[in-house]
Every structure is written in C-alpha cells, then in structure tokens.
Amino acid sequence: MGKLRPGHFVEAGLWLALAAVLYIYSFDFDQSIEIYKYGAVAWPRAILLLIVIAAVGQLLYHWKSGDEATSGTIGAATDDGSEEAAIESGHSSIQWYVSTFVLLTLPFAYMRLPEWIVQMFSLGEGALTSTKLICAALVIALYVFMMRRNHVGGMLALPILFASMLEDMGFYATAPFFIIGVMFLMGERRPKWMVIITALILGILLFLFVSLLYVGLPTGNIHPFYDFGNWVVTLLQ
Amino acid sequence: METFSNFIGGTIALFSDPIGILIFVGGVIGGMLFGAIPGVSMLTLAAILLPFTAHLSAEHGVMLFSVIYCTGVYGGAITAILFNIPGAPENAPTAFDGYPMTQKGQAGKAVGAAVMCSALGGTISAVIMMAATAPIADWAISAFGPPEIFALVFFGLAVAASVGAKTLWKGWLSILAGLLIAVVGLDPVGGIERYDFNMPYLLAGIHFIPTILGFFAVSEIFVQAEKKATGVYKAPKVSVDFPSLAELITHKFAVVRSIVIGFFCGILPGIGATLAAFMGYNEAVRWSKDRAQFGKGKLEGVISSETANNAATGAAMIPLLALGLPGGALTAMMVGVFQMHDMEPGPLVFINSPDLVWVVFAAMFFANASILVIGFLETKTIINLLRIPFQFLAPMILLLATVGAYAVRGLVIDVVVMFVAGVLGFFLRRSGYSVAGIVLGLILGKIGEQTFAQAMQMLHFEWSGFIDRPIALVLIISGLLTILGSIYGAFFKKHHSVDHAAGE
Structure with a gap:
C-alpha cells in the first residue's frame, strides 16, 4: 500500500x-x-x-x-501555514467535512427551493415572496444551529449565504448581520464592540461607495427590504 | 540618453497630475500597510482594488498596481523583524535573522537595514528595467509571432508549475485547473459555446475579477479564520537607526549578489519576489564563511533577503510590458487592469502608449525610493495599526470584495462566484495547491489557446514548423527541459530545497 x-x-x-x-x-x-x-x-x-x-x-x-x-518545487517558500492550521485544528475529520458540506449547500438551497416549491404546488406569482421569506427564515435557522458547532464551516458558508440573499433582501438590510456574523465567527463576543465596528465599517463603506462614487448596490426586490434599501440610498445621495 | 529623457518626461507627467500624485501616495502607503499586516497581503489589496481601476485611466491603474507591488514587498519586513511574523511570504527569510536581532536589542538596526536595502534593491532594479524593457520590446515586435508567444506561454507555465505548490503534480494540477476555467465560454476561433451548461452567465466565460478576488482576498480570510489569528500583538518600543555606511560597505557583496539574484528571479515567469528573498538568503548562507551565525541575528541575512525581494519587482515588469506575459499573481492582475481598458500588455504598448510606460517606470522608481522616507516615518504607525484585531478587519475586507465584485457588471452572481472561489481556494490551499498557479493558468489560458490556434494556422498544422522558428524552438525545448528536470528532481533526488534554509 x-x-x-x-x-x-x-x-x-x-x-x-x-x-x-x-x-x-x-x-x-x-x-x-x-x-x-x-x-x-x-x-x-x-x-x-x-x-x-x-x-x-x-x-x-x-x-x-x-x-x-517534492524537491524540484519550492513550495515551502510560499507556504502560508494553511496546511498546518488544518492539521492542528482537527478540521480534517469526516464529520467536519460532512457538516461543512451541508452548511455550504444551504445558500444554494435558498437560491433554488422557493421557485421549485411555487412550481410544484402551482402557487400563484404572489406566493413567491412569502415562500422566499419562509425559506430564508428556515435556511438561516438551520445555519445558526449548525454554525454553533462548526465555526470554520460557518465562516466558509456565511459569505455565500449573504451573497445568495443579496438579490432579494438587498445589501443594505443584510450587511449589518453579515458583519456581526463574521466577527462572531472570528471569536469576537463583546456586543459593544460589535455594534461600534459594524457602524464604523458600514459608515466608511457607504460613504465611500454610495455617496462619493455612486456605486449602485443591490437594493433587493422583496417588499419591506426593497423599500428599506431605497430609503437608505436616497438618504445617502 | 533617450532613456533618461523619457524618465524625466515620465516623472514630470507623474508629479504634475494631482490625481496621479494622490494615487501614487495612496499606493505607497496602502501597499506598505497591507504588506505589513499579517493575514492580508499586497495581493489582497490589489484584488480588492482591481474592479475599481475601471474608473481610473489605464495609466493610473497600472501605475497604482506597480507602486503597490514595490512597497508591498517591503511592508512585511517590519513585522518580520519585530514580531517574527512576516506580513507576507516574501518577507519570511527576513525574520530568520531579523527577529533574533530584535531579541538582541538591535531591532532599530535591523529595520534600518531593511529600509535601506529595500530601497536600494528596488531602485536599482527599476533603473535596469527602464534601460532594458524598451530594447527587448523593440526586438520582440519583429521577432515574436503567434508561435513564439505560444512557446513563451508554454515555457512560463512549465516554470510556474514547479513553483508555489507542495509537489510538482499539485503545481501542474493548479495550472491545469486555471486553464480549464479559461476554457468556459466561447472558443477563440469559431465562437462555439463551451461548458455553458445552458446558463447564460457562463456563456460570457467566468469573469477573472470575481475569481481573483475569491482566490486571493476571500480565501486568505478563511485561512486566518481557521488559524483564529486574533492579531493582538504586544508592540515593543522601536527606534529606527541607519546602519552606518561602513557596515553597509562591508556587506556590498551581499547587496550586489542579492540584486542579481532578485533580478533574475523576477524576470523568470512564476517565480517572483518570494523566491527571490529565499534564494537571496540561501546564497548568502552558502557564500558565507561563518554559516553558523545565520539565524542567530546576522545583519547580512536581513540585507540579503530584503534587497533580493525588492530587486525582483522591477524585473517582473519586463516580461509583462515587453512580451505581454505576466510572471506572477500581481502582474497577472495588471493584465486584468489592461484588459478592462481594452488594451493588451505587450510590445505594442510602447508604441501605442509610451506615456503610460514611462509614468509607470517613474512611479516604480520613486515608490522604491520613497520606502526610504516613509519607512522611517511610518514604522511606528504600522506597529500601532497592528493592534487592530483581525476580527474587525475581516468583515471590512469581505464587504470591500463584495462591493468590488458586484461593481464590475452589476451581477449578484459574480458575488456568489467570488465566494465560491474563496471556498475552493481555501480547500486547495490547505491541500498544498497553489492559488497563484490557478490564476496564472486562467490568465495565460486564453492567450495560450488563441496563439496556439493562430500558430497552427500559420504553420499549416505542421508541428515541424516550430523547428524553423529558432526562438519558439528554444523556448519550447527550455520548457520541456524544465518539466523533465522537475520530474527527475521529484523522483530521484532527496528532499532538498530552499526551505532547507528556513530550518524546517
């Protein structure tokens, strides 16, 4: 062998x-x-x-x-320690891979499921919005449940989950939760700091890109989120 | 003399343009900061900035990237010396002797030497670059057709495959994965749709900006998340003092040797500043009479690695601008800047936009020179900035990447692609693959297939046609020898390489 x-x-x-x-x-x-x-x-x-x-x-x-x-390569020269970190942290067990894989499929479930459900039960166009909201709540609940035991897997999945909801919920409504989530997964636990840093990051980012450079970020297309996004944009510009 | 007057012209153009000055200063400081902060690198900064260069002129965009390259290579030296944490891989060998010097209370001298040698290596390299690039480009215009460019791409990939990944096979698999991503979309000759899986998004090909952002900025965050690097350092008090002139003169051979090594490492595709630093350090050990002193705080160690890594920066621009061939991750991103402005880097840039070339050259010269000034002023600021915990930095970088990926075409799917690339990059990196190899494959894949098709049509599908073209033939044979050599090395030689010097 x-x-x-x-x-x-x-x-x-x-x-x-x-x-x-x-x-x-x-x-x-x-x-x-x-x-x-x-x-x-x-x-x-x-x-x-x-x-x-x-x-x-x-x-x-x-x-x-x-x-x-291998000796012909100079891999160690650019070694960034990512391999060692993987071995030390014990994130190479089969359970870890399975749990991470499930976490990573969650965002794609959100991207596909609502349309399928609406088609399968031949619900009307109007039902799509509420189906999306229910699916989002379910996916987020499942994510939070699984993420608590697998922080690294949670970290890998969170940005994709955030991206999968951008289209519907918009950047402005989701970004604060995303920032807090990333900080939590990286080990921050002090609520005061989380609020301060979130406000700081969003302040810098929105001033720079929305007020100064007029970059149009997704405002979302589901009712309360869409209105919120547009309200923020008119406030800034 | 023409070179000199061009340089003066570039300098005047650079410093008479307020926006240009702003970008130059921003690039100098930004490159230094991202180089210094462990967990992010100049590549992270470059990836984040890449989408926004669409708003700049091509001249400013390329200039910004070249400035980031110069100062980013230096930035990590400070943390390498003071905390034994190289801000970026290209400063890793600096820590071998720099940190022991700090422990001996000689931190000031080590930082001073790093500042001086980075500036020296970088400016000399920039001068050679200015003198050499235009003649090479002139020669390339008449001597290089599609067969030569294809041969050059082949040679570049062959060298790149043997660098950066853990094994030769992983190096090749990284490159091949990049080539495969480049296949998605329309084929270059007949416009036939390939691997579109009936998705309109894939028809246009996978955009390189979200891919680069994912592989460099996002996967970096994931690696740090796994390490749970909190990034809180105890900042020691530090002063910066020049090593005396006499001390520097005693090390003149080390400086010259490192410039030569750094320059050759920079000019070869796929190698770049990281390897230059390791090779410079390695050779310093090999040539030295008291090898035992290395790793225990010998000034020559700091000098050798810091001179070599900055000497690689100017050299890396030669193949990019004279031949249109990026040699590393950062120069590959520069190709991206060119492409966003509907330009192709290569010898024709000298004819079509000489202003751009000379502004970039002047900017690189002054960026390296400014290390000398800012290196002394900024060292304390950098130490304070290191107190920013990484968990505050991470969401900022991820959101900047999100805005960047979305801003390219206004597609949310680009953001998804970026984060998926980040996850893939994370898993590939922890298994010993090279993300730089993938990006190089992705950028060179399109050039490679197109020039291959043109070459074959030109040679009437006779492979023997390469024999009549000496330059192409030499490049292909060199590429084959590189591959055979690395296979031989992989199978028949014992484990011996540059990392040996790292004491691993």
Whole structure:
C-alpha cells in the first residue's frame, strides 16, 4: 500500500471525476471549425488528458513518498501555514467535512427551493415572496444551529449565504448581520464592540461607495427590504 | 540618453497630475500597510482594488498596481523583524535573522537595514528595467509571432508549475485547473459555446475579477479564520537607526549578489519576489564563511533577503510590458487592469502608449525610493495599526470584495462566484495547491489557446514548423527541459530545497 491514505484516493478521485464529467460534456460542443482543423474540443480535451496524467502521477507519488514536498518545487517558500492550521485544528475529520458540506449547500438551497416549491404546488406569482421569506427564515435557522458547532464551516458558508440573499433582501438590510456574523465567527463576543465596528465599517463603506462614487448596490426586490434599501440610498445621495 | 529623457518626461507627467500624485501616495502607503499586516497581503489589496481601476485611466491603474507591488514587498519586513511574523511570504527569510536581532536589542538596526536595502534593491532594479524593457520590446515586435508567444506561454507555465505548490503534480494540477476555467465560454476561433451548461452567465466565460478576488482576498480570510489569528500583538518600543555606511560597505557583496539574484528571479515567469528573498538568503548562507551565525541575528541575512525581494519587482515588469506575459499573481492582475481598458500588455504598448510606460517606470522608481522616507516615518504607525484585531478587519475586507465584485457588471452572481472561489481556494490551499498557479493558468489560458490556434494556422498544422522558428524552438525545448528536470528532481533526488534554509 505504500504511504497512501484514504484522503489521497479522494483527492485523485475528485480530479478524475472532474475530468470524466467534463470529457462527457465536451461532446456537446464537438463541432468542427472550417478554418481550424482541431475544432473547439481539442484544447479542452488536451487539458483534461493532462489532468488525468497529473492526478495519476500525484497518486503514484503519494504512494511512494507520502505527504513529503517534492524537491524540484519550492513550495515551502510560499507556504502560508494553511496546511498546518488544518492539521492542528482537527478540521480534517469526516464529520467536519460532512457538516461543512451541508452548511455550504444551504445558500444554494435558498437560491433554488422557493421557485421549485411555487412550481410544484402551482402557487400563484404572489406566493413567491412569502415562500422566499419562509425559506430564508428556515435556511438561516438551520445555519445558526449548525454554525454553533462548526465555526470554520460557518465562516466558509456565511459569505455565500449573504451573497445568495443579496438579490432579494438587498445589501443594505443584510450587511449589518453579515458583519456581526463574521466577527462572531472570528471569536469576537463583546456586543459593544460589535455594534461600534459594524457602524464604523458600514459608515466608511457607504460613504465611500454610495455617496462619493455612486456605486449602485443591490437594493433587493422583496417588499419591506426593497423599500428599506431605497430609503437608505436616497438618504445617502 | 533617450532613456533618461523619457524618465524625466515620465516623472514630470507623474508629479504634475494631482490625481496621479494622490494615487501614487495612496499606493505607497496602502501597499506598505497591507504588506505589513499579517493575514492580508499586497495581493489582497490589489484584488480588492482591481474592479475599481475601471474608473481610473489605464495609466493610473497600472501605475497604482506597480507602486503597490514595490512597497508591498517591503511592508512585511517590519513585522518580520519585530514580531517574527512576516506580513507576507516574501518577507519570511527576513525574520530568520531579523527577529533574533530584535531579541538582541538591535531591532532599530535591523529595520534600518531593511529600509535601506529595500530601497536600494528596488531602485536599482527599476533603473535596469527602464534601460532594458524598451530594447527587448523593440526586438520582440519583429521577432515574436503567434508561435513564439505560444512557446513563451508554454515555457512560463512549465516554470510556474514547479513553483508555489507542495509537489510538482499539485503545481501542474493548479495550472491545469486555471486553464480549464479559461476554457468556459466561447472558443477563440469559431465562437462555439463551451461548458455553458445552458446558463447564460457562463456563456460570457467566468469573469477573472470575481475569481481573483475569491482566490486571493476571500480565501486568505478563511485561512486566518481557521488559524483564529486574533492579531493582538504586544508592540515593543522601536527606534529606527541607519546602519552606518561602513557596515553597509562591508556587506556590498551581499547587496550586489542579492540584486542579481532578485533580478533574475523576477524576470523568470512564476517565480517572483518570494523566491527571490529565499534564494537571496540561501546564497548568502552558502557564500558565507561563518554559516553558523545565520539565524542567530546576522545583519547580512536581513540585507540579503530584503534587497533580493525588492530587486525582483522591477524585473517582473519586463516580461509583462515587453512580451505581454505576466510572471506572477500581481502582474497577472495588471493584465486584468489592461484588459478592462481594452488594451493588451505587450510590445505594442510602447508604441501605442509610451506615456503610460514611462509614468509607470517613474512611479516604480520613486515608490522604491520613497520606502526610504516613509519607512522611517511610518514604522511606528504600522506597529500601532497592528493592534487592530483581525476580527474587525475581516468583515471590512469581505464587504470591500463584495462591493468590488458586484461593481464590475452589476451581477449578484459574480458575488456568489467570488465566494465560491474563496471556498475552493481555501480547500486547495490547505491541500498544498497553489492559488497563484490557478490564476496564472486562467490568465495565460486564453492567450495560450488563441496563439496556439493562430500558430497552427500559420504553420499549416505542421508541428515541424516550430523547428524553423529558432526562438519558439528554444523556448519550447527550455520548457520541456524544465518539466523533465522537475520530474527527475521529484523522483530521484532527496528532499532538498530552499526551505532547507528556513530550518524546517
């Protein structure tokens, strides 16, 4: 078996699966181009082939030398300690990966679910807004429940969750909660400081981008949030 | 002489333009601060600023990035010396001898040496850059066609793959992942849709700005979150004093050697300032008579690494401006600045916009020189700024990135793509892949495929056509030798590399 761990197989498997899936999809655009003999698929397929070679080479290397760095590379020169942090913090157990994966799917659930529910039960257009609000509440509740036990996973998922709600709830209503969430996940527990810093960050950001540079941030499109966003914008400009 | 008058012209253009001065000063201070604060780097700052350079002129945008590059490389030296926390990887070897000097009560001298040597290495490198770039670009215009550019991209990727990742294979997988992202969208010859999965968003290709923001700014925050770096340091009192002239003269060989090493590291694609610092330090140890003193507070260690990393900055601009080929993450972002203004970096920039080139060159020269002034004035401010806990900095950086990604095209999906790239970057980094490799692959992938297609059409699909083109042939052979050499090294040699000097 050499020095292989299950993680090495997962790593190689992910690359090979990626290559296989993209190879299958490459038939979708397998068209010839009159002036170009190799067509549209030669370049991506060559990359996929090289990925397969590199993934297999990597597996063989792990089999022979384990996790050691190769001598031809100067990887350690740019090492930022992210690997050590991962090993020390114990965030490499299967439970951690599962919980993080679930956390990461939450935002995508919010992006898809409301439309599906409305279609499935053939509810009217008007029902979409309330469905979205209910889904948002559920997703956030589930997120908070799971995040308490997995701060790093929570940190990875929070920005995507924030981004997934930008379209509907707008930047102005969600950003304060996002700032407080990030501070909480990074270990801040003093409410006074959280309020001060949130106000400070939003003040600087909104003054700079909305008042000075007129960057239009998403105001949201669901009733109370949309009005709130527009109210803030008129206040600032 | 023409170079000199161009330089004067660039200087006048730079300092007669109030907005230009403002951007220059902002870049100098910003680069230094982001370089100094552990957990963020000049790449974070550059990624955050990238979307907003659309509002600046191309000249100002590129100038801003080159200034950030120069001072950002220096910024981390202060924290490396005082707290043994290099603000950025390119200052890591500075800590090997800088921190022991602080422990011996010689912090002032170490910081002073870092300031002087950074300024010296950087300005000399800038001077060589000014003299060398235009002739290289002139030569490239007549000698470089699509086959040569493709060969150069190939060589660049081959070198880049063997740097930055934990193993050779991970280096290649990083590059290939970047190349794969570049495939999404329309193919360069026939305009055929590739990997769009029926989503209109993917049809236009994955935009490089959210990707770069995610890989550099966002994943950095995630790595810090996992380390739970609180960033509260006990700030020691520090004064800055110049090392005496006599001391510097005794180290003149170290300075010259580091400039040469730094310059060559900078000019090669994929290597850049970090490796320059390590190589400079490594060679200092190797050439020294009393090697045992290194790592125990030897001034020469600080001098070697700080001179080398700044010497790499000017050199890195040569392949970018003369050949259009970015060698590292920051120069790849500069390509982004050019592209946002519908320009391509490369030899033609010298003909079409010589003003831009010379303003950038002058700005780099003065940015390096200003390290000397600001380095002395700002050291205490930087120490105080380090007291800002990271949990206050993190939401600010994430929101700046959000605004930046959204502002490019007004699409919320760009923000989602950025954060997903951040999560991917986080997992790739902790498994030893190189995010810089991915971004380099992403930027060079489009250039590579396009020039490959043009080269093949030019050579009537005969691969043997490369043999008749000596420059392309040499570059391809060098690339192949690099790959073979690193495979040989990976399989047959014992674990020996630059990190050996790091005492790991």
